[in-house]
Amino acid sequence: MRNQPHPFMANSVSAIQQEMLEAIGAKTIAELFEQIPTDHRTQSPLDLPPALASEAALRRHLLDTLGQNSHCEGELSFLGGGCWRHHVPAICDEIARRSEFLTSVWGTPSSDQGRYQAWFEFCSQLGELVDCDLVGLPVYTWGCAVGHALRMASRLNGRRKVLVPEALDPERLLVIRNYCEPPEMARHLSIVPMRVDPATGRIDFADAAAKIGEDTAAVYLEMPNYFGIIEEDAERLAALAHAAGAEMIVGVDPISLGLLAPPPSYGADIVVGTTQPLGVHMYGGGGLGGFIATRDEERYAREYPTLLVSMTGTSRAGEIGFGLSLAEQSSYGSREHGKDWTGNSVYLWAIANAVYLSLMGPQGFEDVGRLIIAQAHYAAQRLATLEGVSVPLSGSFFKEFVVDFSATGHSIASINQALRERGIFGGHDLSTEFPALGQRALYCVTELHERQDIDRLFDTLSEILNHDD
Amino acid sequence: MTTKPHLRRYHAAVWDEPIVMEMSREGRRGVLFPELDPEVAESVGAPERLIPAALRRKTRPALPEMSEPDVLRHYLHLSQQTLGMMGISLFGTCTMKYNARLNEAITSRDEVAELHPRQHPDTLQGALQIIHSLDLALRELSGMDRFVFQPAGGADAAYTHVCITRAYHASRGELETRDEIITTIQSHPCNPATAATAGFKVITLALEENGYPSVEALKSAVSGRTAALMVNNPDDMGIYNPHIKEWVRIVHEAGGLCFYDHANFNGVMSRIRAQELGFDACMFMLHKTFGGPKGGGGPAVGAYGCSAALAPYLPGPLVVERDGTYQLEPGSGSSIGRVREFFGNLQTVIKAYAWVRAMGAEGIAAAADLSVLANNYMTQELMKIRGVTCSHPHVEAWRMEMTRFSLETLEQETGVTVFDVQNRMVDFGVDAFWLAHEPWIVPQPFTPEAGEMWSKEDIDTWIAVLAQICHEAYTTPDIVRNAPHNHPAGRIDTGPLEDPSRWAMTWRAHLKKRAAV
Numbered sequence: 002m003r004n005q006p007h008p009f010m011a012n013s014v015s016a017i018q019q020e021m022l023e024a025i026g027a028k029t030i031a032e033l034f035e036q037i038p039t040d041h042r043t044q045s046p047l048d049l050p051p052a053l054a055s056e057a058a059l060r061r062h063l064l065d066t067l068g069q070n071s072h073c074e075g076e077l078s079f080l081g082g083g084c085w086r087h088h089v090p091a092i093c094d095e096i097a098r099r100s101e102f103l104t105s106v107w108g109t110p111s112s113d114q115g116r117y118q119a120w121f122e123f124c125s126q127l128g129e130l131v132d133c134d135l136v137g138l139p140v141y142t143w144g145c146a147v148g149h150a151l152r153m154a155s156r157l158n159g160r161r162k163v164l165v166p167e168a169l170d171p172e173r174l175l176v177i178r179n180y181c182e183p184p185e186m187a188r189h190l191s192i193v194p195m196r197v198d199p200a201t202g203r204i205d206f207a208d209a210a211a212k213i214g215e216d217t218a219a220v221y222l223e224m225p226n227y228f229g230i231i232e233e234d235a236e237r238l239a240a241l242a243h244a245a246g247a248e249m250i251v252g253v254d255p256i257s258l259g260l261l262a263p264p265p266s267y268g269a270d271i272v273v274g275t276t277q278p279l280g281v282h283m284y285g286g287g288g289l290g291g292f293i294a295t296r297d298e299e300r301y302a303r304e305y306p307t308l309l310v311s312m313t314g315t316s317r318a319g320e321i322g323f324g325l326s327l328a329e330q331s332s333y334g335s336r337e338h339g340k341d342w343t344g345n346s347v348y349l350w351a352i353a354n355a356v357y358l359s360l361m362g363p364q365g366f367e368d369v370g371r372l373i374i375a376q377a378h379y380a381a382q383r384l385a386t387l388e389g390v391s392v393p394l395s396g397s398f399f400k401e402f403v404v405d406f407s408a409t410g411h412s413i414a415s416i417n418q419a420l421r422e423r424g425i426f427g428g429h430d431l432s433t434e435f436p437a438l439g440q441r442a443l444y445c446v447t448e449l450h451e452r453q454d455i456d457r458l459f460d461t462l463s464e465i466l467n468h469d470d
Numbered sequence: 471m472t473t474k475p476h477l478r479r480y481h482a483a484v485w486d487e488p489i490v491m492e493m494s495r496e497g498r499r500g501v502l503f504p505e506l507d508p509e510v511a512e513s514v515g516a517p518e519r520l521i522p523a524a525l526r527r528k529t530r531p532a533l534p535e536m537s538e539p540d541v542l543r544h545y546l547h548l549s550q551q552t553l554g555m556m557g558i559s560l561f562g563t564c565t566m567k568y569n570a571r572l573n574e575a576i577t578s579r580d581e582v583a584e585l586h587p588r589q590h591p592d593t594l595q596g597a598l599q600i601i602h603s604l605d606l607a608l609r610e611l612s613g614m615d616r617f618v619f620q621p622a623g624g625a626d627a628a629y630t631h632v633c634i635t636r637a638y639h640a641s642r643g644e645l646e647t648r649d650e651i652i653t654t655i656q657s658h659p660c661n662p663a664t665a666a667t668a669g670f671k672v673i674t675l676a677l678e679e680n681g682y683p684s685v686e687a688l689k690s691a692v693s694g695r696t697a698a699l700m701v702n703n704p705d706d707m708g709i710y711n712p713h714i715k716e717w718v719r720i721v722h723e724a725g726g727l728c729f730y731d732h733a734n735f736n737g738v739m740s741r742i743r744a745q746e747l748g749f750d751a752c753m754f755m756l757h758k759t760f761g762g763p764k765g766g767g768g769p770a771v772g773a774y775g776c777s778a779a780l781a782p783y784l785p786g787p788l789v790v791e792r793d794g795t796y797q798l799e800p801g802s803g804s805s806i807g808r809v810r811e812f813f814g815n816l817q818t819v820i821k822a823y824a825w826v827r828a829m830g831a832e833g834i835a836a837a838a839d840l841s842v843l844a845n846n847y848m849t850q851e852l853m854k855i856r857g858v859t860c861s862h863p864h865v866e867a868w869r870m871e872m873t874r875f876s877l878e879t880l881e882q883e884t885g886v887t888v889f890d891v892q893n894r895m896v897d898f899g900v901d902a903f904w905l906a907h908e909p910w911i912v913p914q915p916f917t918p919e920a921g922e923m924w925s926k927e928d929i930d931t932w933i934a935v936l937a938q939i940c941h942e943a944y945t946t947p948d949i950v951r952n953a954p955h956n957h958p959a960g961r962i963d964t965g966p967l968e969d970p971s972r973w974a975m976t977w978r979a980h981l982k983k984r985a986a987v
Binding site for chain 2: 007009010011012013017018020021022024025027030032033034035036037038040041042043046047048049050051052053054056059060062063064066067068069070071072073074075076078080082083084086088090092094095096098099100101102103104105106107108109110111112113114115116118119121122124125126128129130132133134135136137138141142143144145152170172173175176178179180182183185186187188189224231233235236258259260261262263266267282283284285286287289290297299302308309310311312313314315316317320321322323324325326327328332333334335336337338339341342343344345346347348349350352355356358359360361362363364365366367368369370371372374375376378379382397399417418421426429448451452
């Protein structure tokens with residue numbers, strides 16, 4: 002490699018380094034590392050692939066490499082289950098890619114006032130959607146939000162048993178398990194699954210009722226659940242939880258809330274969920290974000306692990322400012338005595354979410370909800386007419402639904418491979434996660450599908466299933 | 471300094487931007503969706519009837535109703551009221567460096583943005599190749615045997631480590647007795663905080679006169695209860711603990727694991743390897759050291775690497791290469807499961823990989839050199855300013871990539887605090903400096919980090935701005951105390967932030983509390 006200045010490093014010109022060395026009275030840069038004992042220093046130089054310091058060469062390499070991917074824009078995808086392809090309005094990208102937001106780090110409430118206001122507007126608008134007066138800045142993901150919420154509940158009532166639905170994404174459950182700590186730990190939360198009714202796909206109310214008791218810290222359910230099903234007994238479950246002194250936690254997909262009731266209306270104390278559907282691309286899961294929201298009561302506020310942004314006044318009369326509230330209870334303020342921990346999260350996505358919420362307005366959420374639910378039902382109806390294919394769960398659903406292919410004699414793996422060869426990403430294979438349920442897949446339909454896409458899926462599946470192998 | 475830099479005039483945009491809810495006008499639309507296909511409508515009937523009546527939304531959310539360009543302009547105005555890295559930002563501990571816009575352009579493409587994490591690995595070969603290649607590069611930089619990118623920030627990587635620590639000791643039947651994690655007062659708060667969240671007791675070692683805790687202090691803290699050591703080195707003082715190998719040996723002899731929080735890796739890149747110092751695991755921040763953007767606080771990646779002995783505990787899915795193709799493994803039977811769903815923030819992994827390729831081994835070594843050179847240059851110049859001192863002044867050695875300074879003298883002599891100075895710096899278009907994590911062991915602390923991106927001219931300007939403000943503190947202190955003057959908002963009133971009857975984390979809470987007054 003030629004020894005030439007690097008475009009990312011303004012001082013990689015040797016004359017400048019010489020100036021700085023002379024200014025400090027050192028002969029070489031190497032001597033500045035005197036603090037590191039000789040026997041700590043590595044003896045083998047870095048062996049990395051050769052630099053691609055020219056932007057053109059690096060671009061070519063990245064495009065060649067990433068060009069091996071196929072993606073949900075080029076293929077027809079019915080994947081969901083924790084990450085979804087929804088419409089991302091162009092200005093969500095425009096704003097999230099602004100250099101000011103992209104590169105900001107911490108600033109002050111004055112110097113980064115615009116970012117603080119955007120954060121406040123994220124919390125404010127999400128608060129309207131989920132009907133909560135207190136919303137924290139986002140956490141990493143939905144699963145992490147559930148983990149924190151369960152721990153908040155346990156701190157509030159001192160109990161150590163949490164109920165979760167059996168129909169829970171195993172990916173999310175693994176996250177939750179870590180937050181609940183293993184049994185050896187003193188503050189372990191034991192996770193008790195509420196049985197799924199095999200006919201409806203809903204929580205089996207009798208089973209849940211028998212498990213809710215004086216030792217229950219929290220009852221957690223999802224609306225809709227992992228199988229896409231709307232939990233019709235949510236209000237009854239919340240009543241039981243409250244009667245037992247437990248917190249009711251509800252996880253939601255916020256894009257459903259133009260049609261579905263906000264969780265506090267059926268008894269949720271803590272609302273959690275994902276932010277990814279609100280104007281953020283999937284990025285292979287890099288678009289995920291999670292949120293925590295509650296009533297604006299001090300007892301809840303004092304248990305938040307997240308950063309909280311509050312509106313306030315400033316030193317100039319009549320001016321609005323924003324600042325961090327209750328920072329002392331965060332891990333930044335109190336180290337191991339803080340509430341769980343916080344750190345970098347997905348605050349850039351919160352800004353994209355704020356833009357999305359402003360664009361959508363109340364009518365946007367109603368319209369997108371109608372489109373999604375209607376198209377999902379159309380798809381379910383059509384697929385159920387295929388021979389050997391059924392939509393086995395009778396519960397109401399929003400955008401995802403389970404399709405059972407067991408009677409076709411084909412495995413989901415083979416069906417999905419055949420679909421893939423025909424440019425379609427079939428529904429997520431549930432057969433490894435819930436083997437007792439047979440060959441089932443979770444199909445997801447959103448506003449981005451058109452009727453022709455669903456018809457193509459139907460036609461392709463009928464071709465595959467009728468293929469004589 | 472060779473020539474005294476000219477201090478530019480600067481003023482932030484001021485738009486007096488209303489809260490978005492105040493901009494609403496009933497009936498306006500910001501986005502439309504296609505009409506429902508008639509055949510679909512006919513097949514399924516009225517969409518709302520597909521939802522059980524009791525669970526239908528009855529009251530519309532009070533979201534703003536706005537046109538698309540009005541939304542765009544509102545958030546553009548807010549972006550203009552955000553300083554970010556538009557000026558000079560030497561925010562210590564966060565390693566402000568150039569975020570290559572090529573990487574933003576590449577990761578905005580469908581080949582990245584429109585990937586679903588549940589796609590079949592055959593359709594993700596490019597992404598998986600990059601994950602694997604970055605894993606290999608970080609192994610080379612650290613000596614560790616395996617990396618995962620699932621942790622969604624540096625703190626999440628620390629959390630990953632405490633989860634792995636639990637699993638490791640549980641597998642040996644020792645988790646119930648090994649319930650203590652040792653850290654130092656200058657290690658990042660995420661280390662003790664995640665340790666406590668994972669259920670461990672935390673022992674924090676104080677710094678001693680050399681700028682790090684003594685070997686004796688460590689020895690007295692270590693016991694059969696020690697589960698792990700979690701430590702930064704160098705810490706934010708820029709002082710390297712020369713006994714760190716002995717520390718690792720002591721903790722290992724007691725049966726504990728050693729985690730290297732490499733938040734301050736920038737100054738030691740290419741010179742040391744965590745594994746060669748004896749560490750079992752380490753963490754790199756891809757959104758800091760590896761050129762990913764901060765985004766005001768994520769999305770981020772805390773790349774977690776560990777030894778072969780700890781690899782079975784790593785969270786899945788793991789990428790493996792077999793004969794030139796890349797596959798996903800779910801994680802071993804001993805795996806801690808997940809700390810977050812899916813692969814992590816994939817786009818940041820790709821940006822970090824691109825940074826490693828753009829820099830190469832020589833570039834990475836040069837970046838460490840330049841960041842240490844720049845810090846020592848800056849340290850020397852800042853120490854000439856009246857009112858400025860630094861921590862551990864008797865430690866007569868070049869500092870690493872950061873130095874902790876103090877404005878205690880300035881505060882004592884003028885009453886002007888570090889907060890005042892922070893607020894005044896932004897008047898010059900210079901991002902507020904980092905102070906120090908809690909607790910402050912140096913009074914009135916501030917911690918700039920020059921890094922390798924910023925030009926000598928930028929560094930000179932930064933120094934000149936601080937010199938100007940310190941001069942103002944001694945001559946016209948009110949201009950500093952009343953700062954900022956050139957920003958869209960004055961100093962916030964912190965009273966309501968801690969008062970349940972006045973705080974307002976949402977607009978609707980604000981409206982209710984205002985109505986109640």
